[in-house]
Amino acid sequence: MGLNRISRAAIALLILLPPVAAQGRRSTRPQVSRPDGEVWNVIRKNCTRCHGIDDYAFFALDGPGWNSLLESKHKANGGYNLSDADRKTLVDWLTSKFGPETKPFPRSYIPPEITTFFSDPEAHRLLERACTKCHGLDRIEMSRYPEEHWRVVAVDMRERGAQLSDEELERLVEWLGRVWGTNQDK
Numbered sequence: 515m516g517l518n519r520i521s522r523a524a525i526a527l528l529i530l531l532p533p534v535a536a537q538g539r540r541s542t543r544p545q546v547s548r549p550d551g552e553v554w555n556v557i558r559k560n561c562t563r564c565h566g567i568d569d570y571a572f573f574a575l576d577g578p579g580w581n582s583l584l585e586s587k588h589k590a591n592g593g594y595n596l597s598d599a600d601r602k603t604l605v606d607w608l609t610s611k612f613g614p615e616t617k618p619f620p621r622s623y624i625p626p627e628i629t630t631f632f633s634d635p636e637a638h639r640l641l642e643r644a645c646t647k648c649h650g651l652d653r654i655e656m657s658r659y660p661e662e663h664w665r666v667v668a669v670d671m672r673e674r675g676a677q678l679s680d681e682e683l684e685r686l687v688e689w690l691g692r693v694w695g696t697n698q699d700k
């Protein structure tokens with residue numbers, strides 16, 4: 515009986531999980547963290563019934579730019595029907611987070627497959643070179659993320675100006691997931 519349950523669970527897992535290689539090669543998507551207070555109220559009331567908020571990061575626009583993007587995307591589906599006050603709250607927040615001085619998250623970053631992995635000194639050298647121009651390494655050391663989320667952070671940092679190749683980015687992400695990941699067993 516117990517065994518039966520376990521093997522059924524194992525089969526379900528096998529069906530659900532794509533092969534490891536395919537997982538690694540999915541395009542990476544941005545992750546936008548939920549705003550607080552009034553802004554979240556406006557979004558929750560008006561936006562999230564149709565789609566999430568992560569896609570906002572694909573854009574870097576000023577106020578008029580956000581207004582016309584939102585209008586044009588929702589002309590056909592009536593998704594943009596806000597009071598003036600709510601629209602101002604929303605667009606002010608959008609411009610502060612995803613304004614014209616930011617870089618839009620790339621539409622498609624497909625991680626390359628890597629076959630060699632960073633040692634600790636190699637990873638530290640790359641961090642020193644590519645990551646200390648704008649902030650200290652403490653900004654990185656205080657974070658613990660699963661590999662997938664480190665990839666989002668690293669792609670975001672590259673959009674902001676960190677200089678590293680796709681290969682270097684992937685090796686760094688693998689190392690960060692291994693050394694500064696969320697696996698408590700180590």
Ligand code: HEC
Pocket residue numbers: 557560561562563564565569570572584587588591592593594595596604
């Ligand atoms: C009725 C459903 C609906 C609601 C409500 C809605 N949207 Fe959308 N939204 C869509 C659809 C459908 C698209 C895709 C349209 C297209 O690509 O032409 C979209 C596209 C977008 C895009 C562009 C996404 C991309 O990746 O290009 C943004 C940004 C966006 N919506 C923000 C918002 C915001 C902010 C709100 C709340 C004010 C909102 N949406 C409310 C249906 C909705």
Ligand code: HEC
Pocket residue numbers: 641644645646647648649653654657667668671672674675676677678
């Ligand atoms: C061109 C400037 C720049 C470079 C280079 C840079 N960063 Fe950042 N980083 C930022 C800024 C700006 C923030 C603050 C963003 C925010 O708080 O929204 C930040 C925040 C962070 C955070 C905290 C945010 C989070 O989501 O946890 C981490 C971790 C991070 N950076 C990692 C890195 C790594 C790893 C590198 C090297 C690959 C790097 N950064 C290189 C500008 C940079």
